[in-house]
Amino acid sequence: MSPEKPQELKKNGLAIFWEEFSRSNFTVIFLAIFTGIFLGGVLVAATTPEVYDAFKVSFFSGIGKAFTTAINTYGALITGAIGNPQKIQAAFASGDALLIRRAINPFFESLVQTTPYIFAGLSVALGFRVGLFNIGAEGQIYIGALTGVWAGYAIPGLPPIIHIPVAMLCGALGGALWGFVPGLLKAKTGAHEVITTIMMNYIAFRLSDWLLKGPMADPNEVTPKTPWILPSAELPQLFEAPIRFHIGFFIALLVAFLVYLLLFKTTWGMELRMVGSNTNAAQYAGINVTSRTVIAMVLAGGLAGLAGANEVLGINHRLIPAFSSGYGFDSIALALLGKSHPLGVVLSALLFGFLRNGARSMQLTVGVPTDIVSILQALILAFIAAPAIIRTIYRLKTPNQNEDIVSLRSWKG
Amino acid sequence: MTISIDTTHAATSKGMRARERRRRLIMGGIFLGAALFIWFVFVANITPGAVTRFLMNPGGASTETADWVFSSGFALNAIAGVLALLGVFQVVRGFGKLTNGILAAVAILFLFGFLTWATSGGQTNLAGLLRVMVVRAVPLTLGALSGILCERSGVVNIGIEGMMLTGAFVSTVFASLSDNLWIGMLSGIIAGGVMGLIHAVLSIKYKINQIISGTVINIFATGITSYLSSKFLQKTAYQFLNEPGMFPQVEIPILSKIPFIGPILFHHNIYVYAMIILVFFLTFMLFKTRWGLRVRAVGEHPKAADTLGINVFKTRYMAVILGGMMAGFAGTYFTLGSSGRFDEVMTAGRGFIGLAAMIFGNYNPIGSMGAGLLFGFFDSLSVKASLLQVPLPSEFLGMVPYLATIIVLAGVVGKGHIPAADGEPYEKE
Numbered sequence: 095m096s097p098e099k100p101q102e103l104k105k106n107g108l109a110i111f112w113e114e115f116s117r118s119n120f121t122v123i124f125l126a127i128f129t130g131i132f133l134g135g136v137l138v139a140a141t142t143p144e145v146y147d148a149f150k151v152s153f154f155s156g157i158g159k160a161f162t163t164a165i166n167t168y169g170a171l172i173t174g175a176i177g178n179p180q181k182i183q184a185a186f187a188s189g190d191a192l193l194i195r196r197a198i199n200p201f202f203e204s205l206v207q208t209t210p211y212i213f214a215g216l217s218v219a220l221g222f223r224v225g226l227f228n229i230g231a232e233g234q235i236y237i238g239a240l241t242g243v244w245a246g247y248a249i250p251g252l253p254p255i256i257h258i259p260v261a262m263l264c265g266a267l268g269g270a271l272w273g274f275v276p277g278l279l280k281a282k283t284g285a286h287e288v289i290t291t292i293m294m295n296y297i298a299f300r301l302s303d304w305l306l307k308g309p310m311a312d313p314n315e316v317t318p319k320t321p322w323i324l325p326s327a328e329l330p331q332l333f334e335a336p337i338r339f340h341i342g343f344f345i346a347l348l349v350a351f352l353v354y355l356l357l358f359k360t361t362w363g364m365e366l367r368m369v370g371s372n373t374n375a376a377q378y379a380g381i382n383v384t385s386r387t388v389i390a391m392v393l394a395g396g397l398a399g400l401a402g403a404n405e406v407l408g409i410n411h412r413l414i415p416a417f418s419s420g421y422g423f424d425s426i427a428l429a430l431l432g433k434s435h436p437l438g439v440v441l442s443a444l445l446f447g448f449l450r451n452g453a454r455s456m457q458l459t460v461g462v463p464t465d466i467v468s469i470l471q472a473l474i475l476a477f478i479a480a481p482a483i484i485r486t487i488y489r490l491k492t493p494n495q496n497e498d499i500v501s502l503r504s505w506k507g
Numbered sequence: 508m509t510i511s512i513d514t515t516h517a518a519t520s521k522g523m524r525a526r527e528r529r530r531r532l533i534m535g536g537i538f539l540g541a542a543l544f545i546w547f548v549f550v551a552n553i554t555p556g557a558v559t560r561f562l563m564n565p566g567g568a569s570t571e572t573a574d575w576v577f578s579s580g581f582a583l584n585a586i587a588g589v590l591a592l593l594g595v596f597q598v599v600r601g602f603g604k605l606t607n608g609i610l611a612a613v614a615i616l617f618l619f620g621f622l623t624w625a626t627s628g629g630q631t632n633l634a635g636l637l638r639v640m641v642v643r644a645v646p647l648t649l650g651a652l653s654g655i656l657c658e659r660s661g662v663v664n665i666g667i668e669g670m671m672l673t674g675a676f677v678s679t680v681f682a683s684l685s686d687n688l689w690i691g692m693l694s695g696i697i698a699g700g701v702m703g704l705i706h707a708v709l710s711i712k713y714k715i716n717q718i719i720s721g722t723v724i725n726i727f728a729t730g731i732t733s734y735l736s737s738k739f740l741q742k743t744a745y746q747f748l749n750e751p752g753m754f755p756q757v758e759i760p761i762l763s764k765i766p767f768i769g770p771i772l773f774h775h776n777i778y779v780y781a782m783i784i785l786v787f788f789l790t791f792m793l794f795k796t797r798w799g800l801r802v803r804a805v806g807e808h809p810k811a812a813d814t815l816g817i818n819v820f821k822t823r824y825m826a827v828i829l830g831g832m833m834a835g836f837a838g839t840y841f842t843l844g845s846s847g848r849f850d851e852v853m854t855a856g857r858g859f860i861g862l863a864a865m866i867f868g869n870y871n872p873i874g875s876m877g878a879g880l881l882f883g884f885f886d887s888l889s890v891k892a893s894l895l896q897v898p899l900p901s902e903f904l905g906m907v908p909y910l911a912t913i914i915v916l917a918g919v920v921g922k923g924h925i926p927a928a929d930g931e932p933y934e935k936e
Contacts, residue, residue, distance in 0.1 A: 227718055285916035292859050293909035304902035426722050463737040468730025476723045480713035
């Protein structure tokens with residue numbers, strides 16, 4: 095990152111974002127996503143037996159079949175993510191409220207999937223800004239869900255206006271605790287946060303297995319589950335069933351804005367970023383690197399904890415084993431794609447949320463497994479992280495400035 | 508300038524002596540703590556006169572060994588006494604270079620004490636427990652060896668999990684198609700090598716952050732194996748792709764007849780023997796050959812190595828590809844050596860425990876096998892947790908490897924040796 099000039103502090107967030115965005119080269123990001131999607135399409139076509147049958151007929155019919163297969167797959171993905179326009183039109187024409195809700199449900203369901211991505215993406219992005227690699231978002235999500243759901247069912251007699259914030263806060267605190275341990279170890283002993291957060295992930299999984307079977311189990315259930323949370327802790331849903339869209343999405347946007355304010359509008363945030371971009375300079379400038387490292391991991395953990403609490407308070411209303419299914423790991427790719435900027439995180443969270451939701455109905459309609467989304471994410475991540483590949487493929491000019499997407503402290507801290 | 512260097516040097520050696528002293532005291536404290544723990548927790552919680560009965564024959568063994576029955580209280584007191592003596596000696600004099608070995612002995616004694624206590628008044632199949640421990644250690648140790656190959660050359664590899672998964676998948680398909688386990692194994696190794704090559708290209712050629720590169724490998728491998736598996740392998744029409752078969756158990760003549768030890772160590776399929784051979788082979792290669800010296804030089808000080816005419820890039824490429832092949836081999840264990848079929852995400856985090864075993868074993872093959880066996884022991888114990896006489900949730904036993912790794916990383920028992928250039932891309936000038 096270039097040294098901050100005084101007048102830059104006066105710029106608004108959009109300008110900062112745009113500056114970093116354009117410096118990183120919009121073309122590369124676009125081409126990275128495009129290439130990822132293209133290769134995904136090739137993979138889908140290459141794994142469809144009908145395509146090979148068509149190739150037996152003639153080369154061009156094979157190519158045509160491959161092309162239509164890929165188009166159909168992505169068509170199903172998009173329809174699954176935003177809804178079928180014809181159905182929506184027909185539903186509005188009929189005027190039946192339930193039909194309308196069903197038709198527009200895919201779009202809102204995508205936003206539901208986006209919400210935990212925003213929280214978890216902010217968690218990883220905040221870590222990157224401070225030069226820390228938080229691979230532990232997944233474990234922090236689990237702990238946040240555990241503490242959030244506990245506050246949801248174990249504290250009776252509160253009105254929603256108090257119960258909801260308390261439960262969310264409990265989730266954040268649980269995640270923060272899970273971030274605090276690696277942060278403290280990193281700051282005090284130099285134990286690398288990548289390894290410690292991976293280990294903390296697995297401790298969190300085991301702990302939640304045990305809690306769900308034992309202390310937090312619902313006595314009326316045979317399988318390990320927690321009791322239902324009280325209605326006063328449920329995040330209000332804005333529409334009737336089947337739409338599950340709840341206010342968590344707006345909380346996520348608010349938190350993203352707060353993270354932006356913290357990072358770019360406060361001295362404190364500037365110090366955090368300074369620790370990230372040049373630890374030695376920060377130390378020389380009198381910033382307490384130790385405390386900033388711990389604080390950053392606590393905040394990152396808290397954000398991921400919110401993702402967990404959001405899921406149990408807004409969607410599941412209870413905790414079941416293995417509920418998160420990879421939000422934490424996906425968010426690493428997401429944060430990098432979003433240039434570790436809150437606005438970028440929100441945008442890429444939308445992309446990931448729509449992909450994830452679309453993939454589910456894609457699997458139902460055209461039989462392509464949802465795992466194609468992971469492949470897309472891995473490809474996009476690789477191309478974003480190594481722009482030189484994209485430049486080589488598309489014969490782009492090499493820029494003068496450094497293209498490192500993230501500056502991390504050395505392996506040994 | 509000269510003066511400042513001198514003072515730093517003096518300060519370093521002084522600091523080192525202080526650190527050594529601190530380490531000596533902490534170690535002694537751990538030994539004494541283990542002794543006290545046995546006295547106050549284990550001995551205090553057994554019924555007087557209770558006996559511990561260990562069964563000494565794993566299921567299906569061809570030898571017969573009599574059960575081992577002894578007084579729990581006496582055994583525990585004896586173990587605690589030995590630990591206390593070791594602790595006192597460590598605090599007063601210190602074992603010096605032997606400290607790590609003594610620590611391992613203390614850990615084994617302590618675990619034996621734990622088992623004695625947990626079995627007191629009942630019985631445990633000790634031989635079965637240890638046999639499963641050896642089996643469970645295989646993927647962890649092989650994963651650790653993969654990590655060692657990469658990291659000794661200066662490339663961090665957190666993609667072991669993904670490389671393993673790829674090896675597992677590819678070996679299943681090729682073994683099923685060719686109806687030949689060796690072809691399956693070879694294909695898994697090659698597939699792991701290809702993943703290693705991708706990791707190498709991304710992190711050595713394109714110099715992207717090695718953690719990110721490893722993450723790409725993990726996400727991609729999970730995605731593509733699950734994709735292909737649910738598209739083909741799990742479908743009835745393609746079931747023939749998921750029937751690779753398994754390597755049979757090979758009984759080593761004479762050695763397998765040794766009472767107790769024979770069935771535990773010398774009656775397995777080839778993966779256990781391969782693990783033991785590879786550990787010693789890699790130790791020899793790394794520390795006794797010119798190739799090993801080059802790999803380590805590149806991992807410690809690439810610039811110096813380059814100056815001496817070692818091709819840093821080539822050495823790293825080779826090490827990372829070999830590391831990938833090792834992880835691919837570890838992956839084939841899951842399908843060809845353990846379950847005989849491929850299931851989605853079947854490695855279940857073993858690659859990450861392998862990474863932990865590497866750190867625990869201080870980037871050393873033999874140490875990593877020790878760590879792999881230790882973690883394998885807890886794995887094996889957590890399966891049998893319900894059979895023990897004490898209520899101990901299997902989840903907590905499952906946590907031990909991760910907690911232990913965090914403790915090691917935090918430097919409580921002394922800082923390990925991380926290759927100096929680990930994780931840093933090399934820029935040729």
